[in-house]
Amino acid sequence: MKRFLCFLLLMMMIAGAAFASQDQQEPVWEDMISEEEVIAIARAEVAKGFRIEESVLDDYGCTITVKPHHDQPYWEICFEEPEDIAQSDRIFNIYTDLATNFKTHLYPNGKIILPVREVIALRMGLGGHTPNELFDEIAAYSERVLEEYQMADFRIWPLEIRAEYSQKVRPKVQAILESGDLTQLMDGGMPRIEVIAQSTFIYGMPDEKSISQEAALALAKAAITESYGVSPDFLEQDGEINVYYDITNASMPLWKFLFNYTFLRPDMPQEDNPYYKVELNAYDGNITYVDAFPYMRFGLFHDLPYHLKHY
Incomplete structure (x- = not known):
C-alpha cells in the first residue's frame, strides 16, 4: 500500500x-x-x-x-x-x-x-464487494475492526482479532486452495491475493512462555540496526510497525515485525525505501529471519511471494 x-x-x-x-x-x-x-x-x-x-x-x-x-x-x-x-x-x-x-x-x-x-x-479491493459469502465474512471483520479500533487493514489488526480470524476464516480459505477450485477466491477475474496471503499463516496470542511484545520489538530493532545500520528511532518515526504472533509451528511460535514505510519520498526511487522484516523465536528471543526488501507499488496485487513477505 x-x-x-x-x-x-x-x-x-x-x-x-x-x-x-x-x-x-x-x-x-x-x-x-x-x-x-x-x-x-x-x-x-x-x-x-x-x-x-x-x-x-x-x-x-x-x-x-x-x-x-x-x-x-x-x-x-x-x-x-x-x-x-x-x-x-x-x-x-x-x-x-x-x-x-x-x-x-x-x-x-x-x-x-x-x-x-x-x-x-x-480500498474496494480490501472491502470484498463481490457477492460471495467468504468475502462478506472477511469484510465484516474489517468493518468490525474499523468500528472498534479505527483500523481496517489486516496487517494492523489487534493480535486477538487476527487470532480469531485464523480460527474461523483461515480454514475456509485453505479448504478452497486444497480443492483446486478457486472460484470463491476470484474477484474481477483474478484470485484475491491478499486473502490468500493473510490466510497462509496461523496467528494466535502469546502464552506464558512468550517474551513480551515490547521485549521482542527491542530485539527486532537491534537486529535491523546491526544488519542494516538503521537506527530504531528512524524506524519508528518514518513508518508504522506491523506486529504478528505466528503459531503456525506451535512448538516454536514467532514474533514477526514489519517496519512499513507508508509513504515514499517523492525524490527517491522505490528501491531506496525498503521494508524491514524481522522474525524471532517467541520463547527465547533468538532471531530467525532478518530481511530488507523494496517497496513495489503494485507488487502486492500480482505477486504472492512478495505479498507474503508482509505477513
Whole structure:
C-alpha cells in the first residue's frame, strides 16, 4: 500500500523525524502553494475520482492539515459528509458503509500523491464487494475492526482479532486452495491475493512462555540496526510497525515485525525505501529471519511471494 494494500496507505500517517508534534512550527517549503490552491486541487481530484460534479462537495466539511514526514511534509485534505445527508446521496461509502469522510494528500507544490481513483480501487479491493459469502465474512471483520479500533487493514489488526480470524476464516480459505477450485477466491477475474496471503499463516496470542511484545520489538530493532545500520528511532518515526504472533509451528511460535514505510519520498526511487522484516523465536528471543526488501507499488496485487513477505 503500497499498503494496501493499502487501506493504511492513506489511513495511517507518519510522524516526521524533525517534528515531534504538530504544535511545533510548520516547515518552510520551497514552491509551497496556498491553502486555497490546495483545497481547489483536492476538490477537483475528489470530484474526478468519485465521478461527481464538484459542486456536490459544497455542503461537505473540509479541513486541511500540514503533515510532517521526515524531510518531506505533505498536505492532508479531509472531506466530511454532512450529518443530515440522505443515504442515497452518500458517496464515501463505496467501500464500507462506515466511511463518512475521505482524505486525499498532496505534496507541498500541489502534486497529488496518489490519485483518488487508485485509492478507491485499493480500498474496494480490501472491502470484498463481490457477492460471495467468504468475502462478506472477511469484510465484516474489517468493518468490525474499523468500528472498534479505527483500523481496517489486516496487517494492523489487534493480535486477538487476527487470532480469531485464523480460527474461523483461515480454514475456509485453505479448504478452497486444497480443492483446486478457486472460484470463491476470484474477484474481477483474478484470485484475491491478499486473502490468500493473510490466510497462509496461523496467528494466535502469546502464552506464558512468550517474551513480551515490547521485549521482542527491542530485539527486532537491534537486529535491523546491526544488519542494516538503521537506527530504531528512524524506524519508528518514518513508518508504522506491523506486529504478528505466528503459531503456525506451535512448538516454536514467532514474533514477526514489519517496519512499513507508508509513504515514499517523492525524490527517491522505490528501491531506496525498503521494508524491514524481522522474525524471532517467541520463547527465547533468538532471531530467525532478518530481511530488507523494496517497496513495489503494485507488487502486492500480482505477486504472492512478495505479498507474503508482509505477513
